[in-house]
Amino acid sequence: MTVLVRGLDVELGGRRVLRSVSMEVEGGSWTAVIGPNGAGKSTLLRAVLGLRDGQGMIAVSGRDVRSMRPRQRARLVAYAPQSPRLPAGMTVFDYALLGRSPYIPHFGRETAHDRSVTAEVLERLDLADLAARTLDQLSGGERQRVVLARALAQQTPVLLLDEPTTALDIGHQQQVMELVDRLRLADGLTVVSTIHDLTLAAQYADRLELLSDGRVAASGPPADVLTRDTIAAHFDANVSVSHDAEGRPLLALERPVRPGEGAAQ
Amino acid sequence: MTSAGPRSRLRGLAARPRRERRARREQRARLRAVQLVVALVALGASILGALLVGAAGLPVSGVLKALADTVPFVHLDSGLSVVEHNVLFELRLPRVLMAALVGGLLAIAGAGYQGVFRNPLADPYLLGAAAGAGVGATLAIVAFSSAPDFAVPVAAFTGAITGVLLAYGLGQVASRGGSGGGGTGTLVLAGVAVANFLSAVQTFLQQANSQQLQRIFAWVLGGVGTADWGQLRMVAPYALIAVVVLLTHGRLLDVLAVGDEEAATLGMSAARVRFLVLLAASLATACAVAVSGLIAFVGIVVPHLVRRLAGGSYRIVLPLSLLVGGAFLELADLVARTVVAPAELPLGVVTAFVGGPFFVLVLRATRRQVDV
Ligand SMILES: Nc1ncnc2c1ncn2[C@@H]1O[C@H](COP(=O)(O)OP(=O)(O)O)[C@@H](O)[C@H]1O
Ligand SMILES: [Mg+2]
Numbered sequence: 001m002t003v004l005v006r007g008l009d010v011e012l013g014g015r016r017v018l019r020s021v022s023m024e025v026e027g028g029s030w031t032a033v034i035g036p037n038g039a040g041k042s043t044l045l046r047a048v049l050g051l052r053d054g055q056g057m058i059a060v061s062g063r064d065v066r067s068m069r070p071r072q073r074a075r076l077v078a079y080a081p082q083s084p085r086l087p088a089g090m091t092v093f094d095y096a097l098l099g100r101s102p103y104i105p106h107f108g109r110e111t112a113h114d115r116s117v118t119a120e121v122l123e124r125l126d127l128a129d130l131a132a133r134t135l136d137q138l139s140g141g142e143r144q145r146v147v148l149a150r151a152l153a154q155q156t157p158v159l160l161l162d163e164p165t166t167a168l169d170i171g172h173q174q175q176v177m178e179l180v181d182r183l184r185l186a187d188g189l190t191v192v193s194t195i196h197d198l199t200l201a202a203q204y205a206d207r208l209e210l211l212s213d214g215r216v217a218a219s220g221p222p223a224d225v226l227t228r229d230t231i232a233a234h235f236d237a238n239v240s241v242s243h244d245a246e247g248r249p250l251l252a253l254e255r256p257v258r259p260g261e262g263a264a265q
Numbered sequence: 266m267t268s269a270g271p272r273s274r275l276r277g278l279a280a281r282p283r284r285e286r287r288a289r290r291e292q293r294a295r296l297r298a299v300q301l302v303v304a305l306v307a308l309g310a311s312i313l314g315a316l317l318v319g320a321a322g323l324p325v326s327g328v329l330k331a332l333a334d335t336v337p338f339v340h341l342d343s344g345l346s347v348v349e350h351n352v353l354f355e356l357r358l359p360r361v362l363m364a365a366l367v368g369g370l371l372a373i374a375g376a377g378y379q380g381v382f383r384n385p386l387a388d389p390y391l392l393g394a395a396a397g398a399g400v401g402a403t404l405a406i407v408a409f410s411s412a413p414d415f416a417v418p419v420a421a422f423t424g425a426i427t428g429v430l431l432a433y434g435l436g437q438v439a440s441r442g443g444s445g446g447g448g449t450g451t452l453v454l455a456g457v458a459v460a461n462f463l464s465a466v467q468t469f470l471q472q473a474n475s476q477q478l479q480r481i482f483a484w485v486l487g488g489v490g491t492a493d494w495g496q497l498r499m500v501a502p503y504a505l506i507a508v509v510v511l512l513t514h515g516r517l518l519d520v521l522a523v524g525d526e527e528a529a530t531l532g533m534s535a536a537r538v539r540f541l542v543l544l545a546a547s548l549a550t551a552c553a554v555a556v557s558g559l560i561a562f563v564g565i566v567v568p569h570l571v572r573r574l575a576g577g578s579y580r581i582v583l584p585l586s587l588l589v590g591g592a593f594l595e596l597a598d599l600v601a602r603t604v605v606a607p608a609e610l611p612l613g614v615v616t617a618f619v620g621g622p623f624f625v626l627v628l629r630a631t632r633r634q635v636d637v
Contacts, residue, residue: 074532087522089577093292094519101520102532107513115293131292154531177408 001027001061001076001157001190003048008056010040010047017043018054019214025207027157030184030191032205034198034225035233037209041194045160048192049079062160074102078154080147082162082194086135092146093131094120099153121152125179141172148176152183159184161193165200173197177204199251202226210234216222224247294578295549296585304588307470308365311595315361318599320607321352349585355493363492364598364612365591368567370549372590375564376571376582377511377546380518381539382449385572389550389564392456392543397428398465398554403467407474417484418496418555422503424463425551432459433543449539487558487613489598500552503532507552508587510545514538515580560613562620567593588595 003025010018011033018040025031033041039133046052050065050073052262060076078099086095099121100114119206122128125145138146144164151159156180161180165173181204184191195201201208202222210218210225212234231239238254316332317325323345331343331353342526345353374389382391390396405416436455471481517538520528553560567590568582575581587611594612597619601610 046526051526051529070529070534071532074530077530079527079530081527084527085522085524087519087577089572090522091292091294094294094578097293098520098531103514106517109516204329218581 002059003031003190003192004057004059004062004156005044005048006057008047008054008058010043010052010054012043012052017214018047020056021211021216022262023209023216023219025190025192028184028188029192029206030181030193030204031190031207031209032201033194033209033211034196034201035211036215040214041211042162044211045079045162045192045194048160049073049077050126054060057106058186071102074154074156076156077158077160078151078156079160080151080164082166084143086143086146089132089134090137092127092133092135092138092149093118093122095135095146096127096153099150102154117155118149118153123150124183125149125152140167141169141175144172144176144207145179148180157188158190158192161191163194163196168197173200180204198226198231199249202249202251223247226251280494286475294331294576294581296575296581297324300585301577302586304585304592307592308588308595311592311599312361312365315364315595315599316353316357318562318603319352319357320602321349323349323353323355323357329332359494359600360489360492362593363489363497363556364595366497366500366504367489367553367560368594369587369591370507370595372562372567372586372593373508373511373561373583374546374549374553376568376579376586377514377518378513378564379568380514380521380579380582381542381546382453383522383524385569386407386565387453389546389553390460391422391453392432393428393459393463394425394547394550395428395554395559396460396467397431398425398551399467399485399559400424400463400470401427403474403481404468405544407470407477407485414493415495415499418499420491421484421558422500422551425554426547428459429543429551431549432456433540435459437605449617459565478506483611484558485613486611487560487616488601488611489557490602490609490612492556496556500556503548503611504552507545507549510541511583512587513547514542514545515578515583518542518579518583558613561617562623563590563594563616566616567621607609 003023005021005023008018009016012139021044023031023044033044035041043052047054048058048060048065050068062163065073065077097110097114097118098112100118103114104110116252119128119131122131127145127149127150129141130142135143135146144167148161148164156223159180164180168176177200180191180193183189205222207220207225208222208225209216210230217234218230223243228241231237231251239251240254242250242252246251317328327343327345327349330341331345331350333339334341334343342348347430371389375387378389378391379385381387398421400419401418401422405420409416432455433452435458436452439455440451471478517533520531520533521535521538523531528535537553571582571585571589575585594616597615598612601612601615604610
């Protein structure tokens with residue numbers, strides 16, 4: 001299921017936050033949206049969800065998302081927000097079950113099928129043992145997984161993840177990324193995620209979209225986008241770029257050489 | 266659609282051992298039969314208790330027999346005199362039913378407001394229902410000093426609805442400029458503004474007509490002492506609509522708990538749910554204030570109690586608040602009419618007396634919970 005954005009302009013609070021952004025995501029692929037803080041990454045995801053108005057085209061599977069009814073859209077695109085609101089006192093199971101909302105009529109209730117789908121998702125994410133816990137009793141990594149579970153319970157072909165690994169230690173980062181990747185391969189999901197860690201993005205994504213100040217500064221396979229020069233230009237950072245066996249870039253921060261220090265070594 | 270993948274996969278794995286099915290029951294926050302029965306019994310017991318006690322000192326067995334006599338196909342001689350019979354059926358019974366109705370309405374309306382505003386301290390008077398009713402009732406009292414009985418409730422009802430609509434309209438207008446559809450914050454502020462304005466109007470009317478102060482205060486302090494069948498019949502249809510709408514929105518209020526934007530990504534229109542629930546809750550509030558004046562705290566105390574004891578899902582909080590609210594106000598009214606008998610305390614004073622300290626406890630308890 002493809003995601004297509006063309007010439008998207010979004011204005012928020014009188015400021016142009018996205019300027020003629022275009023992005024093409026092939027069905028079953030993983031695209032990572034990268035860029036410095038405030039570049040407009042989250043705004044781009046929200047626009048794809050129909051949560052932000054703007055000029056330009058946004059289509060999922062060839063259909064304009066803004067002309068879809070919310071329930072239709074919610075059966076097509078699921079979203080795990082950057083900072084989700086987790087209602088205290090709600091159980092993990094009930095929270096994941098919210099993902100079934102697009103299938104339940106306004107005055108209806110969940111069916112046995114909805115519950116079994118939810119239980120299944122929890123099982124897959126290794127959350128079955130936590131199902132009866134309330135959300136306020138979870139660790140950061142568990143919360144991240146629970147939010148993912150809600151999105152997966154929606155059973156949509158497209159998954160939008162906003163910084164799914166922030167606040168996770170390196171092990172849990174890998175765990176979540178592996179999980180998403182496995183689900184993507186198993187179910188043919190199309191994944192668009194924003195991600196801070198560039199090396200992590202390069203390891204998992206098929207393509208990167210580099211947003212900078214609301215524009216697409218570069219896009220393409222990770223090795224093409226993540227070069228020393230682009231990173232210096234858009235992140236204002238000094239990095240060295242090497243490549244792993246598959247040719248995916250590995251980034252390492254370099255301490256800038258200060259006058260009088262560098263020569264000594 | 267490539268989505269055939271996830272669906273079929275999940276369906277294939279759907280059958281689960283019984284162990285998990287049993288565990289799943291505790292994973293879901295749902296109204297359990299035992300909770301419902303306990304709440305119903307509490308309500309029934311409080312109603313019965315309230316019917317048995319009163320200034321007229323009716324014999325207990327006579328009251329019980331007279332009540333049983335009303336059941337179809339049961340014929341019992343209660344032994345009550347005609348006057349006693351009238352006291353029971355024309356004074357006590359409507360009052361008792363009204364107390365239960367008003368308590369239930371205020372509590373379920375409070376629960377509805379709390380769901381919409383995602384704040385356990387929201388109360389049914391938040392959007393100016395009380396202040397609007399105050400203006401309406403005061404106007405009716407000062408405009409015609411010998412008005413028919415129904416004038417004050419009708420005016421209070423109209424005032425309450427007008428107040429809420431004003432606040433809602435103002436909130437919509439004020440939030441139009443901003444992006445993202447305006448939140449509940451603007452609405453609350455609009456409610457505060459409208460409530461303050463209407464209170465000022467009411468105070469002005471009251472001061473300008475000080476000869477009616479006593480009647481106005483009697484209304485403001487709240488009570489169900491003057492309840493009769495006519496009033497019950499008047500509010501019953503609206504109360505029924507409000508309750509049915511509220512009870513059917515439990516699941517959607519649970520979805521709304523994740524916030525407007527996330528609710529939208531789950532296919533729900535937060536604005537529509539909020540509007541419907543606010544409308545129904547305000548209708549319930551208007552019914553209550555129209556016939557009982559201002560009775561504070563029921564709308565906060567009862568839902569909180571329910572949340573504590575039975576669970577936080579609105580599918581639990583809404584129905585149980587209705588029942589427990591009825592029982593709570595029934596007991597409060599019993600206290601109001603017995604503590605200083607033969608005189609009576611205003612019902613609003615009793616609930617405020619219990620509610621004030623309780624409110625502080627709620628605040629303390631929720632401060633810990635709310636920050637997520
Ligand atoms: N609701 C809003 N109103 C006004 N400005 C906003 C709003 N949301 C985000 N912005 C601004 O838009 C820009 C992009 O934000 P965002 O998409 O969240 O960036 P990122 O996710 O890349 O860090 C930022 O400058 C931010 O301040
Ligand atoms: Mg962001």
